Amino acid sequence: MSNIIQCECGASIRLPSNTEKRALRCPKCKQGIALTVHATALKTVPVDAGETVATCSICQSSAHASEQLVSCPQCDQIHHQECWAEVGGCGTYGCSEAPAHEKDVSSSQTQRSGWGDEKTCPACSESIKSIALRCRYCGTDFNTVDPLTVKDLRRQVKHESAVGDLRNWTIAIFVMSLIGCFAPIMIFVAFGVLLNKRKELKAAGPIYLVLCYSAAILSAIYSFLMLAFAIISGLN
Structure with a gap:
């Protein structure tokens, strides 16, 4: 079989x-x-x-x-x-x-075993090198060389998914900020993300933090220009 x-x-x-x-x-x-x-x-x-x-x-x-x-x-x-x-x-x-x-194994003992010759892949249960960041059997990637449990792997997958969603949202916010008519809305969205997700943006990569700041600044400039144009038009 x-x-x-x-x-x-x-x-x-x-x-x-x-x-x-x-x-x-x-x-x-x-x-x-x-x-x-x-x-x-x-x-x-x-x-x-x-x-x-x-x-x-x-x-x-x-x-x-x-x-x-x-x-x-x-x-x-x-x-x-x-x-x-x-x-x-x-x-x-x-x-x-x-x-x-x-038999239960103490956490310190489990931690030490990670720096030995081998560790167990939490996805497929095969033995792999202790310093491996990818399982050679199933191809699962790890964010640390320390031994991981199934729960640790789940948390890693959820974190990676959340980071991916934040990156996609940041790109979408930047693209929308380039369209002037959306500026009054995007200025609140961009600054809201910066206030609540600044640490997450920094962890996702410097480029995404820069994109979000750029979106906020562009939206502010467009909003100011739209307001100035409305005032001038009203005076005329």
């Missing part, structure tokens, strides 16, 4: 060789992949609108329309695909598909 599967988003994912590490996520769309103890992907079934289903054994909540469910091949209990992928197995106590419980 091939150890490479296809995610719904189209990405090819290499299944981990270590069957104990089953908390797997797609490196592209970050959707959880439900794996059995034999490292085979469980088939998911979407819940139709209005359909009554069982309660997830992990989160203890009912499934809703458009959510993906998996059924444990051993105990037949229903789980959310995300819940199964999050814990790395079945939520039923004593089931052979349940994840193996490991």
